[in-house]
Amino acid sequence: MSGFKKFLMRGNLVELAVAVVVGALFSQLIQALVTDLVTPLVAAVTGGHQPDFSDYSFTLNGAHFPYGDFVNHLLSFLIVAAVVYWLVVLPMARFLSLFETKKKASEKKCPECLSDIPIAARRCAFCTAELPTVPVQGTPPA
Known part of the structure; x- marks a missing residue:
């Protein structure tokens, strides 16, 4: 029983559980945003009616194919993906890029083998080529 208790109390499992709960809540939030704001906006742009394809179907050799519900889910997925991209991914990428530009370069390319x-370094660790010495800031030249 103690092995099971250790398994449950591991940090990774707790972090994963928190991530699943937050992900489910975030999914509900985005779905509500799409349902309550984006879909009515699409309806307003397309002439005042909300797109509903659930009744669309076709019959082939006596078999009935109700593809309209799939189209509804596909459109819902595309709208949710677009909203997440525009409201989460792009702003987060811009935010993270602010920190990337302030990093000082710590590596260079070897002119012989193009390794980082x-x-x-005065000699490449990969191809052992001698490199021109570049003084590092804060150290006196040799």
Whole structure:
């Protein structure tokens, strides 16, 4: 029983459980945003009626194919994906790019083998080519 208790109390499992709960709540929030704001906006742009394809179907050799519900779910997925992209992914990427530009370069390319090597390196660790020495800021030249 103690092994099961250790398994349940591991940090990864707790973090995963929190992520699932937050993800489910975020999904509900985005779905409500799409249902209550975006879909009526689409209806207003397309002439005042909300798109509903659930009655669309066709029959082939006596078999009935109700594809309209699939179209509704596909459109809902595309709208949710677009909303998440425009309201979450793009702003987060811009926010993270602010921190990326302030990072100081710590590596350079080897002119012989194009491997990434430390800036202060005098010899490439991959191809052992001698490199021109570039003084590192804060150290006196040799």
